[in-house]
Amino acid sequence: MNLTPDRWRRLSDPTKYRLYTRLTLEVTVIGLAVFAVAAARGHLAVAAILVVSCGAAVAQFEARPELTGRAPSRSDTWLTVGAAVCLVGAWLCGVALRAGWDDETARGVGWFVLALASVSTIAFATMRWPILLVSILATAAAYGSSADFVQHCVALLAMGAFLVGITRLTMWTLRIVDDLDDARRTEAQLHVAEERLRFARDLHDVVGRGFSTVAVKSELASRLSRAGAAEQAAAEMDEVKALAVASMEEMRALVRGYRDIDLPGEVAGARALLDAAGCRLVVEGDIAAVPPTLHETAAWVVREGTTNIVRHSSATAATLSLGQSGMTLSNDGAPADEGEHSGLRGLAERLSDVGGVLATRSEQGTFTLEIRWETV
Known part of the structure; x- marks a missing residue:
């Protein structure tokens, strides 16, 4: 993933939160794998099973539409199936090699594989709870002993239910974030x-x-x-x-x-509109500094500029600067290709009537609308 600072600034808040969630899960899984491999003390078979399970879990996270925000695709489906097969294969390899391990090592391998399967695969299945129960019984029987079968099942159930539950709560949180962002834009x-x-x-x-x-x-x-x-x-x-x-x-x-619009009213309306869209507007300078004869033109600039921010960006912060010689309106969250907006052409025509000029620039995800009252 080529995530540069400029690209990060252009991402919407829900996309950032989804990326943060996915990376947190992947880093946690990798960290657990490193710790488990270190605890294997050079046991190559155990280390191989743990590494394969970790890779399969990370692949599952990268293929889940809930975590990536991408539309489901055939390649993601094949990646999901392949990762699930790798997890099952790692579990079966552990069962086949179980006879050469002590009870503590066998339980550790079984628990680790089931934990990764629970958080990356079982939690996303339609019949997740029956699948989890069958997996717990199979793991307790294959990796435990008949003497502590019940205790093993209870412990695995507590772990599996917690991991599946926390994963489902995370997906629920992501849906809430998406719904709130949609509601904010709709408003x-x-x-x-x-x-x-x-x-x-x-x-x-x-x-x-x-x-x-x-x-x-x-x-x-x-x-x-x-x-x-x-x-x-x-x-x-x-x-x-x-x-x-x-x-x-x-x-x-x-x-x-x-x-007939007035500049103070448009500034107040812009603040309310952008606030409803989840964008904080900071006003620099004084409205009184704008020449009275240009108040109406400046008000149109604020109205059109604010509308463009809501329609064409995922801005979270905007700055309006007012002065005697001109004004600027800048916002973050600008797309890579701003294109040409008819509203800006109309503003340029309106400004030409009062001897003003309009200029725009986009740098590192920040779009700036700059107005000068006198042609230089």
């Missing part, structure tokens, strides 16, 4: 959708009422004209004209009210 998208629905509702209420009246009066004027009541038809058409003009004014007022 952020809902904030944007709610604003669009509000505008659509207001536009429907204002324009729809006027157009309905225009349609009714136009139909009435048409009927009056056919009936020969030219004066009444003309009067109705005059009212239609007045209604159309009034509806246009109402629509313009509605759009003007939607477009």
Whole structure:
């Protein structure tokens, strides 16, 4: 795995947690194997069984979609099956060599293989508890003695149930982390959708009422004209004209009210929206430092920049810097290929009207939107 610092910064929090969980399991298994091989005191057969079991368990972790976050694939399926076969083979080899070992060594090998199988294979099986019970009985019978069979079974049951249970709890935690991240992103998208629905509702209420009246009066004027009541038809058409003009004014007022945004309100809205998306916004500088004539333009920059962060990144931190000569908005979690966003093109056009310029850069997973009020 080629995990560079830059790639690590670009990973989402759920992906980082999943990677941390998988590596923790693998490092734990490898550490136990090293300790067990050292305790084997040069017994090559025991060391070989332990190493094969450890490798099989690590391969299982690398092939599990729950731990990798990848979609299930045929190669992962074959890797899972192959690792399970290696675990069973190691267990059978231990049984075949059992006669040449003392009881303590035999129990250690049996316990180690069953422990690795429990945490890497049995815990992910559909019928995990029956499989665990059969494995415990078989291990107690093959690696123990008839004198302590019951005690051996009880001890193996406690160990196996703990390992399977803790593995299932870990998978449950991963699902919760994924669900929380999905809910956080959905909430952020809902904030944007709610604003669009509000505008659509207001536009429907204002324009729809006027157009309905225009349609009714136009139909009435048409009927009056056919009936020969030219004066009444003309009067109705005059009212239609007045209604159309009034509806246009109402629509313009509605759009003007939607477009009239203020910088303090947009900064507060950006903080709330990014917070809902799990991204902390830090504001540097003072809003008062921005020239009053550029407040509306700066507000549009904050709105469009915030929307891009929510839509196109997995940011956890963002910084908004405000000053007299310009402003910047940067965020982490930027994808490798930012692409070209139509919203930024619209911002560039809006800035050109006030003599401003827009520049963007992406470095090591950090995307920066930089605005200067005067063309250099």
